[in-house]
Amino acid sequence: MITSPSSSARSGPNPILLWMFSSIGKKTIVAATGILLVFFVFGHLLGNLTVFLGPDVLNAYAQKLHDLGPALWAIRVGLLGILVGHIYFTMLLWKENQRANPKKYIAADPIKTTVFSRTMRLSGLVVLAFVIFHLAHFTVRVVDPSYLVMRTQLNGHEVHNVYAMVVKGFSNAPVVAIYVIGLFLLTFHLSHGISSLFQTLGITNRRIRSNYELAGRAIAWLLFLGYVSIPISVLFFGLGKGFAQ
Amino acid sequence: MKFHLKVWRQKDANAPGTLENYEADNIPADASFLEMLDIVNAGLTGKNIEPIQFDSDCREGICGSCSLTINGVPHGPGRGTTCQVYMRKFKDGDTITIEPFRAEAFPVQRDLVVNRSAFDRVIQAGGYISERCGSAPDANSVPISKVIADEAMDAAACIGCGACAAACPNGSAMLFVSAKVTHLGLLPQGKPENGRRVLGMVRQMDEEGFGNCSNYYACEAVCPASVPAAFIGRMNREFTAASVKEIVGMNV
Structure with a gap:
């Protein structure tokens, strides 16, 4: 009989920790947090695209989010926890992988690995830096403090003028460049990440795997196009001209 | 055929190891990769040089004994084991780098032999x-x-x-x-x-x-x-x- 340290004996190590810090457990956590972050990236894009429906729609959407109050903070803390888990377990995996293969081949060959998969850590860290910049730029608004005093009237209430902030923010070419680069690296990350998480969670088989890879890349590039459409429209096609204060 | 080989030589599990250059001359195009190494080893023995150590057993692609990373690819070009790689896959005069399988869990014992x-x-x-x-x-x-x-x-x-x-x-x-x-x-x-x-x-x-x-x-x-x-x-x-x-x- 195969004897494995089964918890039914109730004497071995904690089965939750045993799972969590096993190779596949850590991978599963990275994949599960990854898929939640992909959902967020989707939702965030849908919200952002309201910018094309005019100032009132975007400002009303932003105000609705703010009116969530404690729920908004719960979402923010939850997202932060998911992000920290995603990065922490990736770093654990990375450290072990370094230890498992310390001597690289002198005649190195990439053997069918993709550039996306080989740059996951780099693209992830650049995206992290970009997210921090993005939060400083539009959420905390320390990059340009003038955003703090942008107010507008909406249905008789004075609300923060997100629309004016976005238009002013993206009228600045270097800022747009940072956004395009950050989003491009996010696309790189998701080009491998989206299909990869299905493999890690085991929702796959031989026939479907190559489809996942195509679909993952297609979704990543669709997200890229959706996101960059906003800064590009503002900078080059005069979206919201006259609304910037 | 003629090849320039760069082969990983390592005295024992604790020695540092390094790539050494060897010439493989008069190799038949239909020789397998392992047979090519046999020919090179026969030459080395004649010159009183320790032959290159490598794993092999059935030499018909079913046992999984042979290893070798050829030009950075385990088992070399094509699909199959090292013993099923034939020298006609390479161009005359090619430089071929031969390293042991690399993974921390597969410690190198000697030259191209790893403990699996x-x-x-x-x-x-x-x-x-x-x-x-x-x-x-x-x-x-x-x-x-x-x-x-x-x-x-x-x-x-x-x-x-x-x-x-x-x-x-x-x-x-x-x-x-x-x-x-x-x-x-x-x-x-x-x-x-x-x-x-x-x-x-x-x-x-x-x-x-x-x-x-x-x-x-x-x-x-x-x-x-x-x-x-x-x-x-x-x-x-x-x-x-x-x-x-x-x-x-x-x-x-």
Whole structure:
């Protein structure tokens, strides 16, 4: 009989920790947090695209989010926890992988690995830096403090003028460049990440795997196009001209 | 044919090791890679140089003994084991770099010989079925559908050569372990111990110091038995299911 340290004996190590810090457990956590972050990236894009429906729609959407109050903070803390888990377990995996293969081949060959998969850590860290910049730029608004005093009237209430902030923010070419680069690296990350998480969670088989890879890349590039459409429209096609204060 | 070889030479497990240059002259185009090394070794012996040490056994592509990383690719160009690589695959005058399989769990013993007994210990942790001994049962006494039998056979094709772990940038053995888990797990004889098997084998794999899968799929590209990486996905699923059972206190 195969004897494995089964918890039914109730004497071995904690089965939750045993799972969590096993190779596949850590991978599963990275994949599960990854898929939640992909959902967020989707939702965030849908919200952002309201910018094309005019100032009132975007400002009303932003105000609705703010009116969530404690729920908004719960979402923010939850997202932060998911992000920290995603990065922490990736770093654990990375450290072990370094230890498992310390001597690289002198005649190195990439053997069918993709550039996306080989740059996951780099693209992830650049995206992290970009997210921090993005939060400083539009959420905390320390990059340009003038955003703090942008107010507008909406249905008789004075609300923060997100629309004016976005238009002013993206009228600045270097800022747009940072956004395009950050989003491009996010696309790189998701080009491998989206299909990869299905493999890690085991929702796959031989026939479907190559489809996942195509679909993952297609979704990543669709997200890229959706996101960059906003800064590009503002900078080059005069979206919201006259609304910037 | 004529080749310039750069071969990893290492005195013993603790020596640092280095690439040495050798010339391979008068090699027949139909010689296998290992036969080419035999010819080079015969020449070295004549010059009183210690021959290049490498693993080989059946030399017909089924035993999984031969290793060698040729120009950075475990088992070299094409699909198949090193013994099935023929020198006509290379161009006359090519420089060929030969290194041992690299993974922390496969320590180099000497030159191109690595110790792959980590795989044996992973097998001992669950790569078998607990079936009564005695005479062989009648054929077809346990019906198995063609689809399942084929799938199990594709997994059973794994010869345990270790090329997957050697090709993996993370030194991960997941393709090997998933092949064993799938091969035994699909068949009725192996099913009762599925949970224990996957938990035991994956834990032993971690213990041996193999890395984690990053879904690079280099393993699948070099596997001489064409084991598909989708089996790793299947193993992930089985491991998660068995872990959940264990966490909630069910018998695994």
